[in-house]
Amino acid sequence: MDLINPSRSIEQKSRKFLKSLTRKEPSELLLVIGTGVSAAVAPHIPALCSWRSCIEAVINAAEDLEVLHPSDIGEFRQKVTEDRDLLVLAHDIIRKMSPRTGDTKPNFFQDCLMEVFDNLHSQIQNPMLFDAILQLMDQGTMVLTTNYDNLLEIFGQQQGKPMESIDLKCKEKVVQWARGLQKYSVLHIHGLFTDPCGLVLDPSGYKDVMHDQDLMEEFQELYRIKSFVFLGCGETLRDQIFQALFLYSVQDKVDLEHFMLVRKDSHDHFYKLQAEMLLHGIKIVSYGDCFEYMPQYFRDLVAQICRRRSPDSSAADSTNLSIGTACSDCVKRKQDENGDVTEKRIRKGNGTFSTNVQKIL
Numbered sequence: 001m002d003l004i005n006p007s008r009s010i011e012q013k014s015r016k017f018l019k020s021l022t023r024k025e026p027s028e029l030l031l032v033i034g035t036g037v038s039a040a041v042a043p044h045i046p047a048l049c050s051w052r053s054c055i056e057a058v059i060n061a062a063e064d065l066e067v068l069h070p071s072d073i074g075e076f077r078q079k080v081t082e083d084r085d086l087l088v089l090a091h092d093i094i095r096k097m098s099p100r101t102g103d104t105k106p107n108f109f110q111d112c113l114m115e116v117f118d119n120l121h122s123q124i125q126n127p128m129l130f131d132a133i134l135q136l137m138d139q140g141t142m143v144l145t146t147n148y149d150n151l152l153e154i155f156g157q158q159q160g161k162p163m164e165s166i167d168l169k170c171k172e173k174v175v176q177w178a179r180g181l182q183k184y185s186v187l188h189i190h191g192l193f194t195d196p197c198g199l200v201l202d203p204s205g206y207k208d209v210m211h212d213q214d215l216m217e218e219f220q221e222l223y224r225i226k227s228f229v230f231l232g233c234g235e236t237l238r239d240q241i242f243q244a245l246f247l248y249s250v251q252d253k254v255d256l257e258h259f260m261l262v263r264k265d266s267h268d269h270f271y272k273l274q275a276e277m278l279l280h281g282i283k284i285v286s287y288g289d290c291f292e293y294m295p296q297y298f299r300d301l302v303a304q305i306c307r308r309r310s311p312d313s314s315a316a317d318s319t320n321l322s323i324g325t326a327c328s329d330c331v332k333r334k335q336d337e338n339g340d341v342t343e344k345r346i347r348k349g350n351g352t353f354s355t356n357v358q359k360i361l
Helices: 035-041 051-065 070-080 086-096 109-116 128-138 151-158 171-178 203-210 213-225 240-247 267-278 291-307 311-318 328-347
Strands: 029-033 142-145 164-167 185-188 227-231 258-263 282-288
Touching: 029 128, 035 128, 035 151, 035 291, 051 070, 051 086, 051 109, 070 086, 128 151, 128 291, 164 171, 171 185, 171 213, 203 213, 213 240, 258 267, 258 291, 267 282, 282 291
Parallel strands: 029 142, 029 227, 142 185, 164 185, 227 258, 258 282
Antiparallel strands: none
């Protein structure tokens, strides 16, 4: 992933937005933010650029703090350059820095993470994305992240918002978040760096959640009734945890309508991905052919979405009702779907959740 260069000003032509997205109410959306968002907001922290960069930063911190044997440092550096499952590698690193008893607390991994993410509050340089995200949250958009950092929460608190970070350990808060009762909460499905014991690095880390039928139904219902918007999520759809919680727990995905904003750096790859993702109910949308375009594109997109809620915009939209999102057939289908969801929740569901998570890309 390319980093944003703060000293580089790039203009791109005005881009069209999908009306199927801009005509959504903010409360109908669930925003999924990945490493691309953190990298855009704080470009000078290498660990925020990608999973690989984060692991490399942790290894460097372990070397500086002298909490791993030099031979282990060399081995892990070699592995991080190979094409392997980075979640498994991260788990192996944690185990090396944890007690031999198998208990993960206390451990040196927490010290390494604190070293890597030191002084985050002073690292926010390009807040455009966060301003747009908070604008959506003000109007009811839910936010989920695969990131370990809490940059969004820090920025929101600086703006006077009652931000809160939650992870999968606290079922009560997760349920409240899933039901829209935690307006300014951000769900970290991998955990947060400030609480290494809550980090989820492999399928075994979320087995309690996966076997909790009530909680799984909450996640499944969200994926059915909300439109997910993926931002800065290059690898999220490959993520086993996300797949288990959402992608492979919901049937008839072709009837869903989710959106993923991506960089179009290759025409062939982009249009192939577009066709493939439609089978999973995900519309691939390009914000441009350069990573630097993402903040401006997203800010303009949010302005379009929120504009529809202002009194002045109602007249302008009235001329387009014939091609709006709420045609009679669509409304009827959505009502039928919601009725099916309610009925399924009452029956507690009849299906079993498969533990064999597959790859979709």
